[in-house]
Amino acid sequence: AQSVSQHNHHVILSEAASLELGCNYSYGGTVNLFWYVQYPGQHLQLLLKYFSGDPLVKGIKGFEAEFIKSKFSFNLRKPSVQWSDTAEYFCAVTSSGTYKYIFGTGTRLKVLA
Amino acid sequence: NAGVTQTPKFQVLKTGQSMTLQCAQDMNHEYMSWYRQDPGMGLRLIHYSVGAGITDQGEVPNGYNVSRSTTEDFPLRLLSAAPSQTSVYFCASSSPGQGIPEAFFGQGTRLTVV
Numbered sequence: 001a002q003s004v005s006q007h008n009h010h011v012i013l014s015e016a017a018s019l020e021l022g023c024n025y026s027y028g029g030t031v032n033l034f035w036y037v038q039y040p041g042q043h044l045q046l047l048l049k050y051f052s053g054d055p056l057v058k059g060i061k062g063f064e065a066e067f068i069k070s071k072f073s074f075n076l077r078k079p080s081v082q083w084s085d086t087a088e089y090f091c092a093v094t095s096s097g098t099y100k101y102i103f104g105t106g107t108r109l110k111v112l113a
Numbered sequence: 114n115a116g117v118t119q120t121p122k123f124q125v126l127k128t129g130q131s132m133t134l135q136c137a138q139d140m141n142h143e144y145m146s147w148y149r150q151d152p153g154m155g156l157r158l159i160h161y162s163v164g165a166g167i168t169d170q171g172e173v174p175n176g177y178n179v180s181r182s183t184t185e186d187f188p189l190r191l192l193s194a195a196p197s198q199t200s201v202y203f204c205a206s207s208s209p210g211q212g213i214p215e216a217f218f219g220q221g222t223r224l225t226v227v
Binding site: 092 | 144146148153154155156157158161163171203205207209214215216217218219220221
């Protein structure tokens with residue numbers, strides 16, 4: 001069965017620090033990959049997505065992610081975090097041709113001002 | 114463009130009561146789904162629908178019913194509420210057939226069962 005692993009459950013950083021959140025998935029076929037962000041008390045919003053092409057994708061608010069097929073990974077990065085990036089981040093995967101999303105358990109990021 | 118609208122935002126139920134969580138989308142998306150979000154468990158799929166008249170079970174369907182009579186609406190029914198159903202519920206829609214596979218989420222319903 002498909003699964004998504006996010007190994008960092010809680011991350012605390014100071015402003016201007018660099019961020020990398022890990023995401024690994026298990027599925028052998030073609031996949032679509034997503035990172036969503038959930039700010040406190042709000043719904044999930046799409047940060048970025050990968051379907052095909054350049055494995056380095058750029059999203060909103062300075063976030064980017066790199067798809068490494070050989071490692072089944074889709075890690076999220078940001079060079080310099082801000083206090084406003086405090087949120088929970090979810091990695092998700094769908095296999096091409098299906099509608100069902102599989103979400104990771106999420107990573108809570110706290111950025112200290 | 115309202116997107117995905119969920120009502121109510123908050124609800125408190127007594128054990129054994131029934132209720133319906135409403136979800137409507139105005140983007141003509143064919144795919145709609147319901148998730149529950151619990152601390153440390155991410156989002157788990159309850160039920161989903163790939164079009165009007167078609168529904169199927171997700172990962173945690175027990176205690177919930179759904180129907181899809183129109184493209185726009187996808188209500189989630191709790192038949193007999195239990196404390197284990199205390200959670201935040203999110204409805205989502207997407208349209209892979211239109212080249213839009215990313216899910217759009219509603220604002221969520223925070224349900225407490227006492």
